[in-house]
Amino acid sequence: MQRQLFIYTKLSEEVGELSRAVLGYYDRQRVWEDRDPIGQIGPECADVIFAAMMVARDFDIDIVEEMRKKKEKIEGRFNL
Numbered sequence: 001m002q003r004q005l006f007i008y009t010k011l012s013e014e015v016g017e018l019s020r021a022v023l024g025y026y027d028r029q030r031v032w033e034d035r036d037p038i039g040q041i042g043p044e045c046a047d048v049i050f051a052a053m054m055v056a057r058d059f060d061i062d063i064v065e066e067m068r069k070k071k072e073k074i075e076g077r078f079n080l
Helices: 002-025 037-058 063-078
Strands: none
Touching: 002 037, 037 063
16 A cells, blocks of 8 residues: 555656646746756656556556557547
8 A cells, every 4th residue: 555655646746747847848837947847848758657657557557558549549539
């Protein structure tokens, strides 16, 4: 239980950091001088994906298969 709480808290934290980076890029968030918002967006996206993969692993979910199914669904919906 403690591990799961850590993982879900970490996912939430990473989504918040990504949000701050995106808001900083659009000058909607205070940006510290030593932080480059555009330089942070990529790494923060990766952190969110990694944390989400940890959640999937905890539930024995084949995330590659789930991503494939989601891609097909989106492509069908938007005729991509």
